[in-house]
Amino acid sequence: MKRVLAVTLGILTAIGGFVDIGDLVASSLVGARFGFALVWVLLLGVVGICVYAEMAGRVAAVSGRPTFDIVRERLGPRVAFANLTGSFLVTLLTLAAELAGVGLALELLSSVSYLLWIPAVTFAVWVVIWRTKFETMERIFGLAGLSLIVFIVAVLHLDPRWGDMWQQVTHPQLPAGEGLPTYLYYGIALFASAMTPYEVFFFSSGGIEERWSRKDLINERVNVFLGFPLGGLLALSIMTGAALVLHPEGIAVDHLSQVALPVVVSLGKVGFAFVLLGVFAATFGAALETALSCGYTVAQYFGWTWGKTHAPRAAARFHLVVIVSLLVGSMLVLTGIDPIKVTEYSLVFAAVALPLTYLPILVVANDREYMGEAVNGRLANSLGVLYLLIILVASLAALPLMFATKAGL
Amino acid sequence: MPQHPPPRPGDERTPGRAYSARFHLLDRQIVTEDGTPLAKADDLELIPDSDGSLVVSAVLIGPTALAPRLRGRPARLLNALARRLTTGPTDHHARIAMGHIIRIGAALTATTPPVDATLHPLEDWIRDNVIAPLPGSGHAPG
Numbered sequence: 001m002k003r004v005l006a007v008t009l010g011i012l013t014a015i016g017g018f019v020d021i022g023d024l025v026a027s028s029l030v031g032a033r034f035g036f037a038l039v040w041v042l043l044l045g046v047v048g049i050c051v052y053a054e055m056a057g058r059v060a061a062v063s064g065r066p067t068f069d070i071v072r073e074r075l076g077p078r079v080a081f082a083n084l085t086g087s088f089l090v091t092l093l094t095l096a097a098e099l100a101g102v103g104l105a106l107e108l109l110s111s112v113s114y115l116l117w118i119p120a121v122t123f124a125v126w127v128v129i130w131r132t133k134f135e136t137m138e139r140i141f142g143l144a145g146l147s148l149i150v151f152i153v154a155v156l157h158l159d160p161r162w163g164d165m166w167q168q169v170t171h172p173q174l175p176a177g178e179g180l181p182t183y184l185y186y187g188i189a190l191f192a193s194a195m196t197p198y199e200v201f202f203f204s205s206g207g208i209e210e211r212w213s214r215k216d217l218i219n220e221r222v223n224v225f226l227g228f229p230l231g232g233l234l235a236l237s238i239m240t241g242a243a244l245v246l247h248p249e250g251i252a253v254d255h256l257s258q259v260a261l262p263v264v265v266s267l268g269k270v271g272f273a274f275v276l277l278g279v280f281a282a283t284f285g286a287a288l289e290t291a292l293s294c295g296y297t298v299a300q301y302f303g304w305t306w307g308k309t310h311a312p313r314a315a316a317r318f319h320l321v322v323i324v325s326l327l328v329g330s331m332l333v334l335t336g337i338d339p340i341k342v343t344e345y346s347l348v349f350a351a352v353a354l355p356l357t358y359l360p361i362l363v364v365a366n367d368r369e370y371m372g373e374a375v376n377g378r379l380a381n382s383l384g385v386l387y388l389l390i391i392l393v394a395s396l397a398a399l400p401l402m403f404a405t406k407a408g409l
Numbered sequence: 410m411p412q413h414p415p416p417r418p419g420d421e422r423t424p425g426r427a428y429s430a431r432f433h434l435l436d437r438q439i440v441t442e443d444g445t446p447l448a449k450a451d452d453l454e455l456i457p458d459s460d461g462s463l464v465v466s467a468v469l470i471g472p473t474a475l476a477p478r479l480r481g482r483p484a485r486l487l488n489a490l491a492r493r494l495t496t497g498p499t500d501h502h503a504r505i506a507m508g509h510i511i512r513i514g515a516a517l518t519a520t521t522p523p524v525d526a527t528l529h530p531l532e533d534w535i536r537d538n539v540i541a542p543l544p545g546s547g548h549a550p551g
Contacts, residue, residue, distance in 0.1 A: 063515035064444070064515060064516065065438065065515050065516065069438050072436050072449070073436045073437060073438075076436065077436060077451075077475060077478050077479055078478070078479050078480060078483070080436075081479055081483050081487075082483070129550075130543075130545060130550065131545055131548070131550050132550055133550055133551040134550070134551060135551075299446075300438075301449075302448075302449060302472070302475075303438055303439065303446060303447070303448040303449030303450075303451075303470070304446065304448075304532070305445055305446050305447070305532075306446060308550050308551070309549060309550075309551055310445075310549055311546065311547050311548055311549040312540050312543070312545070312546045312547075312548075313536050313540050313541045313546040313547055314549075316532055316535040316536035316539065316540040316541075317531065317532050317535055319540055320535050320539055320540065369514075369515075370515050
């Protein structure tokens, strides 16, 4: 039983990190607009996050050092400071989007505008961080987030023609009226939604909060190789539902309610109830992760005491950063800025910032002084270098494509 | 209660072993003996030896020690911020003498230093004025 529960860190990271507002929006938007033509990018992203998180988790377990600690050690204070600024702002933007996501789920339930929910949601997120045990937090939101499995049920219930679908997945074609730059732009957003940096900050810091050591490597790998593919499967089913229901009708996703539409068409009210619970749990869980990650990155760069396992008064600066991030994030949402747009931009900027966080982990995972016998094997290194190239290309192409396509218009 | 993994065995400093100041010391995390993060090695204090070669005498910590290493605009920003936020004298860097560093590994381990009021003035101020007054601040959520 303990083993089973130990896997919940991976599930929470996967549900909260993989299926967060970014994935709900990106998967559904891409499915509605491009059908099955970008499924291959999602698969590429799932393998990528497995490679990246496995290395970062292994480094955390063996050397006891979390990701941003390593980033500063390897890149030096100057480049790491630029990386800190970028990663922190992206995570803050994501936090704002997650808070809006929780508010939107509550709006769908209560018909009370999401803006009115934001202060209460922000306070609730803070109370959970302030008072709740790390493991309890993971279990409640990870397991409630599993109700997103309703998307898989919905796709099965729609009973699509699997042969046709397979044909479209393996022979991706641009839908009529879409340009190649737009296709690539959304491809990068989708890739980034799978490989969001805060997932790895949270995963490696969470491993240290749970006091992983070399003995826990098996546990760490089960977490990665079960949790992230599960998250990927959920994202795939969200995309499939959108491609089956929204794409033929030409419905564009510009509100969270359209994300739920395929399930409503397939399963009716009961399905909708599960979607609401799942979206609430996933975005709330991701709001916890992003708020904590804001604190983790800053505290680890400057070397402060950090973590939920300390009483807040023993990690005062860390908790202050978390509180200020929550306040700024909620104020950003309260300006009335479009949450879907915030999500899209946070994904593109995440793609730009990713290489500077990925490279140090790849380097340290090969360093025997840190890792002893647990250095990267041949497979981990081949995949690690391959993904370094992919991440670099995505990072360099993200902004030019954004300007060229006017952010995907 | 140890909150973080304790330092690994095998990282004890051995006489005669050569360490690179840039690689093994600068920007490494410093932890206490029970593994709690203490600070980053933001800069090093070098003093000339009797035969004229430079020896690392202490690890300097705090944003004012870090700022000059950033150069350019980030340096000015961080320095200005640190000077405005500090509660102690500004020309003073907190330091940990090398004699207190007992292990050099993935992190540097320092013998638990005497409670030094100048080590973390900002942490102390934030704790006393912002965090501690909030209800439940003394309770570790776990």
